[in-house]
Amino acid sequence: MxxxxxxxxxxxxxxxxxxxxxxxxxxxxxxxPDFRGPRGLYVTRQYDPEKTFDIDYFDRDPSYFFAFARDFVQLVEQVQxxxxxxxxxxxxxxxxxxxxxxxxxxxxxxxxxxxxxxxxxGSVRNGHCRKCRRAYAYEELKAKVLSQEIARCDSCSGIVKPDIVFFGExxxxxxxxxxxxxxxxxxxxxxxxxxxxxxxxxxxxxxxxxxxxxxxxxxxxxxxxxxxxxxxxxxxxxxxxxxxx
Ligand SMILES: [Zn+2]
Structure with missing residues (x-):
């Protein structure tokens, strides 16, 4: 109507x-950018969403996701x-x-x-260690994502994953x-x-x-x-x- x-x-x-x-x-x-739209981030910057947001792929090779996450966090910091x-x-x-x-x-x-x-x-504003479940607030998480190739936990060196809902989650x-x-x-x-x-x-x-x-x-x-x-x-x-x- x-x-x-x-x-x-x-x-x-x-x-x-x-x-x-x-x-x-x-x-x-x-x-x-719209992740799924024709001009989505994964197209313009070569990120394949099937890999970027796949939890099994993340556990095998987290560096692929963190390359995306670095770009995304920088973008989110800039936009209003x-x-x-x-x-x-x-x-x-x-x-x-x-x-x-x-x-x-x-x-x-x-x-x-x-x-x-x-x-x-979910969102990029919080994260958790995949191993010990320690929670990370945005400022800490952001610092890790931007400065480390793979964000690592301060307690156990496990991988810290932003709380974005991946495919299959x-x-x-x-x-x-x-x-x-x-x-x-x-x-x-x-x-x-x-x-x-x-x-x-x-x-x-x-x-x-x-x-x-x-x-x-x-x-x-x-x-x-x-x-x-x-x-x-x-x-x-x-x-x-x-x-x-
Ligand atoms: Zn941990």
Missing amino acids: KVDDEAVAGLIRRAGRIAVLTGAGISTAAGI PTLTHRFLAMLEERGKLDAVITQNIDGLHQKAGSKRVIEVH AVQGMAEASRVAGQTDLFFVIGSSLTVHPAASLPEYAGGQVVVVNQGLVESASPEWLRIDEPADPFFARIAAKLGM
Whole structure:
């Protein structure tokens, strides 16, 4: 169903509880490439995602992943959150937004000021030793990733893996994410074509109206969802103006 800006602004004004699911499309405007898109990092920089995010390959040859991780951490350090990231942080601050559920691993929601962020594919902001499970916070992890060919644990010399969900690993926080979705009366999908499961099934749990803001095709979209086929930033810039934000 097509929809105009005023209708969406009205939904936000009336909503008691809002949650969002964000995908790569929200961060491409910040300069983070879409891993799966045609101009993804693995294509431009020759990283094969099947190897980069494969846990068995990681255990055989972690240097391949850490070459990617060095580039990615440097990129994440440089980029700034987009208008849409900041808009969502403001909605939360105003008590309108319950949580951001994200498929992204770039930490840009937290950088924008969002407090409750459910990262179903993990993130580069934390890491754990594969051997002794010692936890590493971002600054320590970053220093290791940037200065060591393979990040090593200070306690046991085991390999420290950033908490990104690899292929074959369980996604994180899905129970919490589906609970949050079920409690809302307005659920946005932003910058996701809903191709990666199980996160793609979250809109089905939504208690109220679903609004999808994504440029391009969206898989298995329900006819009851409102659909905005354009990039997130120009759309939410207009919505923010209507809401006086
Ligand atoms: Zn260790």
